[in-house]
Amino acid sequence: MVGKILIVDDVATNRIVFKVKLGAACYQPILAADGESCLRLAHEAAPDLILLDLMLPDLTGIEVLTRLRADPVTCDIPVVMISASQDEDARLAALAAGADDFLTKPIDDLLLLARLRNLLRAREAVTELGPRGTHLHALGLAEGRADFVGPGCVALVAERTETGMRWRKDLTGVLHDSVLVLSREAALVEGGNGAAPDVFVIDADLGGPGGGLRLMSELRSRAATKHAAICIVRPVVSVESTAMAYDLGANDVFSSAVPPREMALRLRTLLRRKRLADTMRASVQDGLRLAVIDPLTGLYNRRYALPQLAAIAERAQEAGQGFAVMVIDLDRFKAVNDHWGHAAGDAVLVEVAERLTENLRKTDLLARIGGEEFLVVLPDSDLTDARATAERLCAVMQERPIQVQGGSLSVTVSIGLAISNPARQVEPVADIVDRADRALMLAKANGRNKVTISRSAA
Template sequence: MAGSILIVDDVATNRIVLKAKLSGARYTTLQAADGRAALALAMTEKPGLILLDTNLPDMRGSEVIARLRAEPETRRIPVIAMTVHDDPALRIELLKAGANEILTKPFDELVLLARLRSLLRAHASADETALRALTCHELGFAESFHDFAPPARIALIAHRPERALHWKAALARCLPTERIQVLSGDMPLDDPRAGEVPDIFVIEADLARNGDGLRLMSELRSRAVTRDSVIAIATVRTARETQATALDLGADELLPCDLSGPAAQEAALRLRAQLGQKRLRDRLRVSVDEGLRLAMVDPLTGLYNRRYANAHLARMSQRARRTGRASVVMVLDLDRFKRVNDSYGHRAGDHVLTAFAKALRANLRGADLIARIGGEEFLVVLPDTTLDDGYRTAERLRRAIETQSIRLPSGENISITLSIGLALGGTRDTDPQHLVDEADAALLNAKATGRNQVAVAQTSNAA
């Protein structure tokens, strides 16, 4: 079951306790008592994440993970390994097999749930990017790649320079081909020179003041040039609240502040795994961005065009029917747009359309599909979204456009309004084009009842 969590433990009491904790956090669970049952369930149910006890009666935990990673259908499922003893050799074995995280029993519930949220978010984002790349491939616009990858650039930022230098020496022994450098915590966040953006930042949670490292991470996430870099936060092992907060704020990895002994090898394995995932994401992103630039993107607004939207909407609908997750389809139209062209000229009209497209990007998520499907008509698809959330998003868009003043090339300022029609998909077996037609009918209703409003398809209200 997509989105569920598979609990694998041969002790029934342990499974019951974990299920209770996860159910309290509103997660759906599956259970298996041994490795073979876990592999079978993973193949048939495609869980969103696996919690794997490493002391199973039929096979080692590392073998279960290795088999999961060997199958295309299960290789991307996040795995948290649960161990009884904090054995460095076992941790290395599990990480080499492909574990995403290792927790020692009894583990801290706060950190466990934060790690679950972090891995599930990353998994969903990777799935969406892979889905878009697959759409490109099926349409014949996939980009080819070479296996060669240049050395990674790893930036280390610690409160005390001597600690950062210790990290550098420890990691350099385990990652000899990568470029590792020490940076200052007060470094400028202006755009780095081309080719010098760090692939990975390792940041101590507490720099000059408690929490400064987390604030720096938030700044890096907000900058376009560093948004896609891997960020690992270094903390002391007992800083449970800091660890949970770091994960919820977007940290990709947690490392100990002390990288002495086996901890350095474990940290290097974690960073190497994160680097591999980043490079895959980068390749998929290039496959989408470059492969579709001319054939699948509207040249005026830079949004996807109708051809791409139809193909991607069909694939999103297939996934929604398979997983049972709702999605919302919006058709948007600028009110009385012809008056803009008639009064100010087509150049001004083009300027309004590009400003509107920019506003859509600024107010929607990266996973949302945005396309221009007509002159002043646009399509938006919100995956994994309920009708109520979709309506709130539509209202937020409508208000944002209504209050926006657009400066034309002539120097004049104008305002425009927006009408939106909504339809709900994924809860019933509906043809993707029929969903668009339903949203379009709702749009006509919004126009007929006064414009500058959001209307919901009658079938969606009934659902």
């Protein structure tokens, strides 16, 4: 099965019909006959989507939807409201309560399945980042999601500028977000002069039949706009054209005759969904960054450094060039913590990291790999260059004291240096680091505050 869909309808025949159709499409149908059962199953079964009838025997569909959206466990589940009613007020009430769509019975099978595929794809794109942030929170790498607040940006792209201006006028007063009227060319400028729009509303026949879908495809291929929500507006909405637009990636499709209030509600839902996805992507990116960054110094950690060293070694082997590895350790650092306290020790580590960064090339690799131990890798370096760099690093540490609360400290470092030349001998990176580490131990044993070169490298 590719997805669990909760069907909520008080008419047994309707439930059975939906169950057969969705089962034939390889979905997993779950059935509920009233609002309370829907709320319970939404918690217990964690469906991927809910088909919710407007009229139920115990609660209205609007009441059920309101409770679903208010519950942190169910608030992000896509909900499609279904009804035999053509009442516009009911449609608007459902969209205002947070429905992702409102379909009127009888529902065409082609349209229904295309819409379900569309909403499930969008949900999967978010849940792949982590089910409501569960994994990130378990690792301590994410913070609670803030509710969607603040204005979004909606771009209107129509064949005629007058049409775009009319759409913007219709939205004035009912959509409290930034609304731009853009040409096709302006829409394709990645990011423009600022952030890319959150939502694009595109004329289906932009530049000719099918032009709107072609623009959508181009926007999806560009880094700045690939995550934007896209609405296709058609003069006449047919089942086939709407289903095709959904399957090609449109987030919503509606008629150019849709009332401004409904258009605004649909756009608001898309803005909310888009901001949720943006927040989760940012959480993942922050989590990945935190997983490879030392939080105290801001340098890379061992987890990041060792694979990068392996990559540097591989490139060096392909180019026939040498590279250098340094292991750097602060001298008598335990005494700093014991005498001045751990806050002073942290300040020393931060200052040492800054001095190392300032005295290395941007192409060099610098990481904190232990309590007071740092790793430096110098690509495309021979013994002469590497020795000069290492001695400079020793000098900049001792040339001026480090200021801490309560006074200043004179700090020195010892450095073990190993040179690798893949043109002469291919050596595992672990062995290179081990040679540099043994050279560091010799530097410590021979008086500290000096550079010692690995014997095999010398």
